[in-house]
Amino acid sequence: MQPHRANTPPQGWNSWDSYGTTVTEAEVLANARFMAEHMADTGWDTVVVDAQWFEPTARAHGYNDDAPLLFDGHGFLQPVPARFPSAADGSGLTGLATAVHDLGLRLGLHLMRGIARRAVAAALPVPGTPWTTADIADTTSTCTWNGDNYGLDHSHPGAQVWLDAMIDHVVGWGVDFLKVDDMLAPYHADAVEALALAVRRAEAKHGRPVTISLSPGTHLSLARLDHLRAHADMWRVSDDLWDRWEDVVDQLGRAARWAPHAGSAGWPDADMLPLGRIGLRAERGEPRDALLGTDERRTLLTLWCLARSPLMMGGDLPTTDAATVADLTHRGLIDVLHRSAGGRELLREGDTVVWAAGTPDGTVRWVALFNTADEARRVAVPAGAAGLIGHPDTLVDVWSDEKVVTLPATAASGHDVVLDLEVPAHGVRLLRHETHAMDLS
Incomplete structure (x- = not known):
């Protein structure tokens, strides 16, 4: 047992x-x-x-x-x-x-x-x-x-x-x-x-x-x-x-x-x-x-x-x-x-819901972009709003195991890189970010 x-x-x-x-x-x-x-x-x-x-x-x-x-x-x-x-x-x-x-x-x-x-x-x-x-x-x-x-x-x-x-x-x-x-x-x-x-x-x-x-x-x-x-x-x-x-x-x-x-x-x-x-x-x-x-x-x-x-x-x-x-x-x-620890909702706007969590030692961060709409849509979220600090260029989609590319920082995004992803209808993109403890707020 x-x-x-x-x-x-x-x-x-x-x-x-x-x-x-x-x-x-x-x-x-x-x-x-x-x-x-x-x-x-x-x-x-x-x-x-x-x-x-x-x-x-x-x-x-x-x-x-x-x-x-x-x-x-x-x-x-x-x-x-x-x-x-x-x-x-x-x-x-x-x-x-x-x-x-x-x-x-x-x-x-x-x-x-x-x-x-x-x-x-x-x-x-x-x-x-x-x-x-x-x-x-x-x-x-x-x-x-x-x-x-x-x-x-x-x-x-x-x-x-x-x-x-x-x-x-x-x-x-x-x-x-x-x-x-x-x-x-x-x-x-x-x-x-x-x-x-x-x-x-x-x-x-x-x-x-x-x-x-x-x-x-x-x-x-x-x-x-x-x-x-x-x-x-x-x-x-x-x-x-x-x-x-x-x-x-x-x-x-x-x-x-x-x-x-x-x-x-x-x-x-x-x-x-x-x-x-x-x-x-x-x-x-x-x-x-x-x-x-x-x-x-x-x-x-x-x-x-x-x-x-x-x-x-x-x-x-x-x-x-x-x-x-x-x-x-x-x-x-x-x-x-x-x-994980600290799992929580970070953002809810219309049909978009964003969650995040991390390991207690701060070495791994997960972010989920949920789309509750009845059709697929692009979801663009500044990395900071998704709980990612710095320049997360090592994001991996957990479900597909594919690397996710972030958009460059712009003035419009507040000098923050952007997660801009296609999310299926009623679906989710679950992202994993390998980081260091010093990167987390």
Whole structure:
């Protein structure tokens, strides 16, 4: 199992965009094997089983009302053996976790905030206490888009006891990453704190780190930043993102707000990458290759890496086209994700958006010229306005690996060389500049 990589954003695969609530053990393992063989050497190391792994009647395109969730005598969730056959012996997801770890990867698992309604109705014992699951639930606290659970009543001492035991239950299987939903919209500060405490206790018991990912981030405010950093590793800053150009454009603004705060203290998450082969049995849409074109895909990936968002691939890896996989593992792009700092928006004028970032030692600078227009256009930006100081004559286009020539300094440009480049419709030119620390302001 690879170590927790706190200094770089998480990179992984998530089952949601391809399989919705219906993913199987075989499909998870197929994606894990593909990742280990084709992607791990560029930092991809986690496979996440998303929602409803405990729901025997789960179906594509949504959730079932009053779903008959599987749980044990304490209300702790259990995988559906028909979809996860290694769990048929009662060992939960231990077999799947072992297989994923043997590939050098980490296993992630989705949970909903709270406790199953049916477990509450059954009044099951909370381990080591005189209370039952009926005592610790807040039946007034529910999720608007999934009716499986009630919230926990965190003013009741039994709630933390039960949550500690539930998290220990799944981490004990070998789970390394928890995506916990219905946490941020609205913002449930008590649930966030209780989850973090339970995870810290499980980490201490089992001797390994567990990544905490919170979602969804609809209308998430920067006022929550300190609280999020104290209790989570990554947090969504938007609602679900799909393979629509307008979704990508919307993330430009959100990324500009959150990117300055990305770092080892926590990673603002621009959501999964709806790329490659998606919609096989998903919540939205039919089976398809992602509707984003090549330039739109590279715009998305460039923005995510400059903003240092986690990269969680949503497409089914074994059936995703080779060009998309090549972009996901492009070493020049991943270098931005792993090594950059200070990624931020520098300029926004009409359809032109300019971002920049650099290495902490000042030896490398990246500049991205985004064109959100529906047609290709020339974008001319003074190098200084793009965050480049001096005479950057060693610019390289990261995506094409071709040298970029700058225009000479003129009086009109304020004695500054000019980046004057053709940028495709909905596209980006990502430039890399080798420099020296003394060149940077």
